[in-house]
Amino acid sequence: DTAVSQTPKYLVTQMGNDKSIKCEQNLGHDTMYWYKQDSKKFLKIMFSYNNKELIINETVPNRFSPKSPDKAHLNLHINSLELGDSAVYFCASSPNPGQGNYGYTFGSGTRLTVV
Amino acid sequence: RKEVEQDPGPFNVPEGATVAFNCTYSNSASQSFFWYRQDCRKEPKLLMSVYSSGNEDGRFTAQLNRASQYISLLIRDSKLSDSATYLCVVNPDSNYQLIWGAGTKLIIKP
Numbered sequence: 001d002t003a004v005s006q007t008p009k010y011l012v013t014q015m016g017n018d019k020s021i022k023c024e025q026n027l028g029h030d031t032m033y034w035y036k037q038d039s040k041k042f043l044k045i046m047f048s049y050n051n052k053e054l055i056i057n058e059t060v061p062n063r064f065s066p067k068s069p070d071k072a073h074l075n076l077h078i079n080s081l082e083l084g085d086s087a088v089y090f091c092a093s094s095p096n097p098g099q100g101n102y103g104y105t106f107g108s109g110t111r112l113t114v115v
Numbered sequence: 116r117k118e119v120e121q122d123p124g125p126f127n128v129p130e131g132a133t134v135a136f137n138c139t140y141s142n143s144a145s146q147s148f149f150w151y152r153q154d155c156r157k158e159p160k161l162l163m164s165v166y167s168s169g170n171e172d173g174r175f176t177a178q179l180n181r182a183s184q185y186i187s188l189l190i191r192d193s194k195l196s197d198s199a200t201y202l203c204v205v206n207p208d209s210n211y212q213l214i215w216g217a218g219t220k221l222i223i224k225p
Contacts, residue, residue: 041200043159043215056212090158103149104213106158 006107023091138203147206
């Protein structure tokens with residue numbers, strides 16, 4: 001009964017490949033996020049969807065494309081992977097602002113290594 | 116100036132001691148504040164929200180000082196299991212995006 005689950009947990013791939021990471025939440029939250037945490041441990045927002053609508057689209061290379069088929073799922077596709085894409089990618093979800101405590105719930109992360 | 120600043124540490128503290136760390140934020144209109152905990156190679160987890168009047172949860176006390184634009188986290192009677200990175204998080208405008216500090220690493224030693 002994992003609240004936010006993302007797959008795969010580990011991903012090792014060669015430069016130039018295309019890969020996808022999937023995320024699903026069963027909390028009934030309306031908003032989902034993708035974050036990147038690099039080797040310096042900074043958490044950086046990449047994208048956010050609210051009820052399948054893109055609401056945050058930070059400055060990331062357009063090789064990164066999110067897709068939200070429904071409000072419980074948010075996937076991340078990465079084209080032409082580069083060495084600098086190596087990081088931990090976290091999916092998260094939250095209720096809408098104003099709905100009480102809207103702290104995020106994170107998935108366990110996907111550790112991407114590009115070789 | 117960074118939007119949310121924390122001392123990266125590490126803070127090396129003996130078990131049983133009290134430890135406190137602060138976090139400053141730049142946007143005076145910020146609405147909501149949180150402390151998250153992140154263990155090594157794990158995801159961040161919400162530790163506590165920070166309310167204007169200050170709040171306590173067991174050994175943990177969080178306080179907000181709007182005049183000086185900082186929030187604090189106090190841990191009493193520290194346990195070995197408190198070793199982690201503590202992330203300060205601010206919502207600047209009641210919108211969806213949270214601003215994250217880089218975290219303060221805490222190491223509790225026996």
